[in-house]
Amino acid sequence: MAGDLLQFLFAGITVGAIYALIALGFSLVYSASHVINFAQGEFVMLGGMGTVFAAAAGLPLPIAALAALVLAVLAAMGLERLAIHPARDAGLTGLVIVTIGASILIRGLAGIVFDRNFHTLPALSGDAPLLVAGATLHPQALWILAATLLVALALWLFFARSLTGKAMLAAAVDPLAAELAGIDPRRVVLWTFALAGGLGALAGFLVTPLAQTHFQIGVLLGLKGFAAAIVGGLGSAPGAMAGGLVIGLVEQLTAGYLSSAYKDAVAFVVIVLVLLLRPSGLFGTRAIERV
């Protein structure tokens, strides 16, 4: 029994870390531009599918992953320049619809340019499971946790210590005051999308050996990441991390003790509960504008 629980906790923390990376993308973009980017999941898909196809073309795995990262970053920047920026006066709902449209477009292109099959990638340190106190741990899970912690640390250092990071925060807090200081809010928004694209691609690359990838994988992963961002408090980076963990754990415990049929629904039950009980999320400071 205890072994089971530990097993579910391992699984929950691992997927939770993936959700956290995706949620960070939602949160960073939201705080910089007040856009809820429903194309975030497509960056995850591009990270996985892009690596698969770059590797199939003969690139070594690290270079293939880097190529996929660049692809996702360019897609994110293209989305901001070509769709979000021109529609910036469309209001919150309008912009949400723009991002949903963009996600359908990216997915459709991926289905044509790549293919419509499931693919996987070799795990970074093989598939031999580690035994920990009666539970098994896939070595890829350790890579996922380490990468997520590293990303969290790097982001914290960037936003708390570097002047560039602080300038990005200032542009999020008060874009007009930032512009008067010579910080260009449009560039800040563009680079935030780039960062979100990179985070998504990293999540997609890391999760593929465990969960496979597919041109439509971004829909569900994006929604889970969105749920995590809402639970943690949209716009809060620590919230995104905590929200990812909460969604991952609740999901895996439900799958373990109830039924895996409810696994995907439970994230949305958690969203509803959070919005009812604490609309600003665990770490949020203000209620989110209603769409």
Add this chain to the structure above:
Amino acid sequence: MLLRVEGLATHYGRIRALEGVSLTVGAGELVTIVGANGAGKTTLLRTISGLRPVTAGRIRFDDRDITHRPAAERVRLGIAQVPEGRRVWGPMSVEDNLLLGGWTRPRGELATSLGEIYALFPRLAERRRQPAGSLSGGEQQMLAIGRALMAKPRLLLLDEPSMGLAPRLVETIFATIADLRQRGTTILLVEQNAFAALSLADRGYVLESGRVVLEGPAAELLADRRVQAAYLGL
């Protein structure tokens, strides 16, 4: 002339906010724009800073046409603004607010400038690690001015610096403005407090419904019957 605005017009949608506004600010001058709420004073400063598009007319700064230059470039050229309502970055520390004010300058020069601002406003030095949002209104106004000065501006635009402050603090702020002017800073000051602004300024413009209706040396405007009746409550 350091700043030369010629026939400036801007619109909010179809509504005209400014029409045919012309004004000049010479190096070392303190020029003020007075007028009622909604006369277009804030719009004028925002247009000079490049936050609002120009629909007609030109803005020249230091003999360079900046009418369509982006805001960040105008800061680099030497135009800094203290916006209406201070707009400090509340969650960030006082020191970070100041450092970001120098965003357009070489990083190596920021430490020196920071020291100068702290010498000018010792209160800010005492509170350097506090979130800007925890400062009093007067301190926030000093921070907003310090932040703009960190850009080493050749022209400082001040938008309603006395707004929402207690009378004693208003005096402090105007003393600060006089002090800055003594040090040779060129200032374009927008104020509802017309008496205080005109008492301090070299020249003034009166803005009404987006047009300049009167202009001249500040002392003459102070003595003008129409100004006295409309803005000084005399």
